[in-house]
Amino acid sequence: MKLLVCIKQIPDMESQFKPDESGSWFEESGLVYRMNEYDDYAVEQAVLLKEQLGGEPDLTVLSIGPDRVVEIIKKALAIGCDRGVHIHDPAVAHKDPWQIASLIANFAKEQHYDLIFTGMQSQDRGSAQVGVMAAEQLGYASATTLVGFTYHEGLITGLCELEGGLKGIVKLRTPALVTCQSGLNTPRYPALPNILKAKKKEIRTIPASDLSRAAALTATTRIFKPEKKGSGIILEGDTSTLADRVINLIRENTTLLR
Amino acid sequence: MKTLLIGESREGRLLNATYELFGASEKLKSEPILFLAGTEAGLPSYAGTLYLADAKKYGEYNPDLHKNMILQVVEKENPDYVVFLHSSYGRDLAPRIAASLRIGQVSEVVDIVDGTFELTCCNARMHRSVRVSTPRAVVTIQPGAFSPIRPGGTPLIQAMQTDALSSIEFAGYEPAGPEQIDLGKAGIIISAGRGIGTKENTALIWNLARILGGEVGASRPVVDAGWIEHSRQIGSTGQTVSPELYIACGISGAIQHLAGIKNSGYIVAINKDRDAPIGEIADALVVADVTQFLPALTERVTKP
Ligand SMILES: Cc1cc2nc3c(=O)[nH]c(=O)nc-3n(C[C@H](O)[C@H](O)[C@H](O)COP(=O)(O)OP(=O)(O)OC[C@H]3O[C@@H](n4cnc5c(N)ncnc54)[C@H](O)[C@@H]3O)c2cc1C
Numbered sequence: 413m414k415l416l417v418c419i420k421q422i423p424d425m426e427s428q429f430k431p432d433e434s435g436s437w438f439e440e441s442g443l444v445y446r447m448n449e450y451d452d453y454a455v456e457q458a459v460l461l462k463e464q465l466g467g468e469p470d471l472t473v474l475s476i477g478p479d480r481v482v483e484i485i486k487k488a489l490a491i492g493c494d495r496g497v498h499i500h501d502p503a504v505a506h507k508d509p510w511q512i513a514s515l516i517a518n519f520a521k522e523q524h525y526d527l528i529f530t531g532m533q534s535q536d537r538g539s540a541q542v543g544v545m546a547a548e549q550l551g552y553a554s555a556t557t558l559v560g561f562t563y564h565e566g567l568i569t570g571l572c573e574l575e576g577g578l579k580g581i582v583k584l585r586t587p588a589l590v591t592c593q594s595g596l597n598t599p600r601y602p603a604l605p606n607i608l609k610a611k612k613k614e615i616r617t618i619p620a621s622d623l624s625r626a627a628a629l630t631a632t633t634r635i636f637k638p639e640k641k642g643s644g645i646i647l648e649g650d651t652s653t654l655a656d657r658v659i660n661l662i663r664e665n666t667t668l669l670r
Numbered sequence: 671m672k673t674l675l676i677g678e679s680r681e682g683r684l685l686n687a688t689y690e691l692f693g694a695s696e697k698l699k700s701e702p703i704l705f706l707a708g709t710e711a712g713l714p715s716y717a718g719t720l721y722l723a724d725a726k727k728y729g730e731y732n733p734d735l736h737k738n739m740i741l742q743v744v745e746k747e748n749p750d751y752v753v754f755l756h757s758s759y760g761r762d763l764a765p766r767i768a769a770s771l772r773i774g775q776v777s778e779v780v781d782i783v784d785g786t787f788e789l790t791c792c793n794a795r796m797h798r799s800v801r802v803s804t805p806r807a808v809v810t811i812q813p814g815a816f817s818p819i820r821p822g823g824t825p826l827i828q829a830m831q832t833d834a835l836s837s838i839e840f841a842g843y844e845p846a847g848p849e850q851i852d853l854g855k856a857g858i859i860i861s862a863g864r865g866i867g868t869k870e871n872t873a874l875i876w877n878l879a880r881i882l883g884g885e886v887g888a889s890r891p892v893v894d895a896g897w898i899e900h901s902r903q904i905g906s907t908g909q910t911v912s913p914e915l916y917i918a919c920g921i922s923g924a925i926q927h928l929a930g931i932k933n934s935g936y937i938v939a940i941n942k943d944r945d946a947p948i949g950e951i952a953d954a955l956v957v958a959d960v961t962q963f964l965p966a967l968t969e970r971v972t973k974p
């Protein structure tokens with residue numbers, strides 16, 4: 413059995429973002445990068461499945477991006493993926509979801525994966541498109557936003573998260589792609605011996621232009637800080653004065669603490 | 671211009687958010703038509719053409735069958751836009767339609783200005799303007815971003831059929847968990863976000879809640895981490911609350927969290943980041959470290 417998990421590197425969401433020179437993406441220099449939160453769950457689920465099947469499946473981790481994305485590929489290898497694929501693309505931030513999906517689909521097509529895991533969305537762009545579009549391009553069945561996953565002899569039973577705490581039960585057969593939501597499992601931290609072992613695992617680099625030259629279907633024309641519309645007040649200062657002011661505000665604006 | 675709106679129903683009832691699609695259609699200055707997988711018992715108040723897929727036959731969720739029927743409508747009506755809600759249903763189906771038609775998709779749109787779409791990114795810290803390069807487009811709109819419009823009237827129903835095969839079986843809804851804590855009627859809620867830092871620190875939240883006579887709530891990462899039980903999660907995939915006082919402690923203010931708290935009376939947010947998006951909805955944003963501020967606040971409440 414062959415498994416693939418797709419991961420994206422994203423900046424820490426608490427960063428101070430500002431537009432870059434092109435004006436259509438944020439300035440990337442000076443930001444701290446890590447693995448997209450939803451992809452942590454995808455990696456963990458893929459490794460859990462490999463373990464469930466006695467280690468038999470061959471598990472590849474793939475990331476598209478500039479040189480720095482090798483860091484998260486190494487993390488996934490330390491968690492239990494067998495081999496890494498780095499689709500080298502310094503301009504990935506300016507590609508649209510369709511193009512990114514084409515890179516994944518074109519790579520996966522030759523490899524005949526039985527099951528592909530992705531995150532439900534990327535935190536920086538949040539389009540929630542890449543996984544499903546890759547599945548459609550491959551002609552794979554797909555299920556999205558999974559908070560539950562079981563696998564038995566080619567049959568996947570998933571719990572899809574809907575709104576308000578409701579969940580839908582879906583069944584699909586491999587070859588398939590699933591997108592993972594937070595809470596699906598408890599992602600592990602890589603153990604030190606595994607980090608060392610991972611150093612010996614292969615990471616293959618493929619230039620993006622070797623895989624796909626699909627044209628973009630959408631284009632970002634501008635990125636900007638949204639105007640503040642909130643009408644609330646901002647309180648700053650030392651803790652005890654702040655506490656007094658908050659109590660007064662609660663007294664003035666609610667029926668409480670009277 | 672013509673827009674195909676994809677409505678939603680859940681367990682036989684039309685979702686009210688369907689009317690937000692008409693709001694988006696107006697912003698696109700276009701003529702709306704509607705597709706709905708639903709039942710005749712839950713029809714929208716709208717006098718135009720309704721392409722109705724019988725949910726009893728085709729399910730409320732079946733990506734392959736619904737995709738096939740939506741593509742039939744697209745072929746017949748040739749709409750300029752196909753608009754979904756950015757909901758579990760829309761997020762799942764929209765990219766399937768965009769990929770089948772090979773047209774651009776814009777996700778989680780919050781505004782439309784002269785055919786350019788405005789989207790949020792980076793946890794609402796930034797916005798993007800996006801243009802679609804293809805003549806037609808698939809759009810998903812952020813729930814709550816567009817004012818609902820109820821067109822009124824009775825729809826002209828066109829019953830949809832398909833004999834397409836489905837690669838995915840919908841086996842029903844999972845029954846709700848054992849005991850649910852209902853925060854819907856709580857008058858005071860103190861909520862913990864990831865900024866609380868550790869499970870131990872949630873004691874600060876429980877303490878304040880006890881002293882104020884309120885309930886404890888939490889953001890999703892806090893329940894995912896097991897710091898507070900799942901049934902206290904607030905937001906689009908948790909509970910919707912409307913307390914007189916909501917105190918958000920170390921919560922950034924992601925849209926999915928805000929969806930659950932926007933009917934609160936008075937919102938106090940405590941966050942060390944002055945620019946946290948929660949400031950957009952909070953009546954008072956206290957710029958402080960929660961682990962220092964909460965003990966001080968608790969002390970003031972106990973010994974005024
Ligand atoms: C389909 C979908 C559904 C979702 N449903 C929900 C939902 O129902 N409910 C929900 O909550 N989320 C939901 N989410 C997740 C949501 O997008 C956010 O990821 C989540 O709300 C963030 O939680 P948070 O604010 O606690 O954490 P973060 O976004 O990590 O924010 C932590 C905040 O704490 C502040 N902070 C850090 N340390 C301190 C300190 N010492 N003192 C003070 N402040 C500090 C930081 O400045 C930051 O603003 C959903 C996501 C998706 C995609």
Ligand SMILES: Nc1ncnc2c1ncn2[C@@H]1O[C@H](COP(=O)(O)O)[C@@H](O)[C@H]1O
Nearest residue numbers: 419420476530531533534539540541542
């Ligand atoms: N550059 C990338 N490299 C590898 N996988 C990606 C990349 N971008 C997106 N993905 C995958 O697609 C999912 C959805 O991303 P998005 O459509 O951008 O929200 C992510 O969670 C990843 O699993």
